[in-house]
Amino acid sequence: MASLRFLLAAALVVAFVLEGSSPDQAQLSPSFYSSTCPNVTNIIREVLQNAFLSDIRIGASLVRLHFHDCFVNGCDASILLDNTTTIESEKFAGPNNNSARGFEVVDDMKAAVERACPGVVSCADILTIAAEQSVALSGGPSWTNLLGRRDSRTANRTLANENLPVPNNSVERLKDRFRNVGLNDNFDLVALSGAHTFGRAQCRTFSDRLFNFNNTGNPDPTLNTTLLQQLRQLCPQGGNGSVLTNLDVTTPDVFDNKYFFNLQIHKGLLQSDQELFSTPGADTAAIVNNFGRNQTVFFVNFVTSMIRMGNLKPLTGNQGEIRLNCRRVNGNSNIATRSSSSEGDLVSSF
Numbered sequence: 001m002a003s004l005r006f007l008l009a010a011a012l013v014v015a016f017v018l019e020g021s022s023p024d025q026a027q028l029s030p031s032f033y034s035s036t037c038p039n040v041t042n043i044i045r046e047v048l049q050n051a052f053l054s055d056i057r058i059g060a061s062l063v064r065l066h067f068h069d070c071f072v073n074g075c076d077a078s079i080l081l082d083n084t085t086t087i088e089s090e091k092f093a094g095p096n097n098n099s100a101r102g103f104e105v106v107d108d109m110k111a112a113v114e115r116a117c118p119g120v121v122s123c124a125d126i127l128t129i130a131a132e133q134s135v136a137l138s139g140g141p142s143w144t145n146l147l148g149r150r151d152s153r154t155a156n157r158t159l160a161n162e163n164l165p166v167p168n169n170s171v172e173r174l175k176d177r178f179r180n181v182g183l184n185d186n187f188d189l190v191a192l193s194g195a196h197t198f199g200r201a202q203c204r205t206f207s208d209r210l211f212n213f214n215n216t217g218n219p220d221p222t223l224n225t226t227l228l229q230q231l232r233q234l235c236p237q238g239g240n241g242s243v244l245t246n247l248d249v250t251t252p253d254v255f256d257n258k259y260f261f262n263l264q265i266h267k268g269l270l271q272s273d274q275e276l277f278s279t280p281g282a283d284t285a286a287i288v289n290n291f292g293r294n295q296t297v298f299f300v301n302f303v304t305s306m307i308r309m310g311n312l313k314p315l316t317g318n319q320g321e322i323r324l325n326c327r328r329v330n331g332n333s334n335i336a337t338r339s340s341s342s343e344g345d346l347v348s349s350f
Contacts, residue, residue, distance in 0.1 A: 027316040028146035032125075037117035041145075044109050044129045048137065051105045056253050059134030060199025061102040066131035067192065067309070068100060069124070071181050072160045074313025076152035077123035079160075080106060080326040087329075093160035098242070099202070103327070106130065110326045123326035124149035128310050135306075138198055140255030141299040146307065150320035153329045167205040167270040171279045174272060182312055183305070189276070190287040191301040192309065196247045196273055197259035203234065204241030206270055211237050222278040224266040231269075245269070257299075260292035 136142035175185035246252035268274035291298035
């Protein structure tokens, strides 16, 4: 355990150095709230622990909210904004609609933080801390977050539709989407895909693999035949596409490296997951094998990639604002449509 802590600390230093060349990123600091809101992580953790009592998948959902936020104009909490007459919410983008969830828990976190430190902590930083704590409370690594992000005053539904990975993406399409946002297309791609080691997915995100893969009239040949039969029972043709099943068939609620073992035995649930291992000639397969052999190596790479992703195009200094309500920009209560996307789980691949 001591060696793991050392490696994770080293990962933090490496990620910070790698990202430190940008003036905006350089303003992010692990001690950003040390004097203005020193207990922010503890406050968020307490809300999250209470949420876990009634919703075991909330951790995975919050990690995905952070991913889906960072992939659209950087980590600026734009995904949390509701529709208004001037804002088209990202909640209704294809990869998020009836899928992204956990917004009410973020509201609870924001309310608790505001009671302790009014007007100080951004919604973007709350999402960042919530993602890290979700992993740690589920058996995964913990790390020191770089903080100091500010919140956007707008959203970009069009970019959400363009940038977010989806479950039927090929490896090359996944690589394109990671490169497009400033992440690398090998270790970042495989490490962050490892977040599918917990949580659920809807039948509609993988049903084509069961019956008519790529319009062949046959199931996906890379899908384990035993798992295929089990999934056909759960998700029959023409059935309810919103039925949930475990992303990780081995340890569905634990953050570990079993996701990679599942890929090795062709039990990846989503096509975009299995493609990392089964695509001929893909450099991602060797990384899957490495992470499958050594959980510590996976954890260290996951932390490095999470920090790198968290540093994508942050708003800092006088940019953006510190929202008082994560669902709307300050001074705007003109909510045209509330999001209905809080009951599903995972349309996008991440």
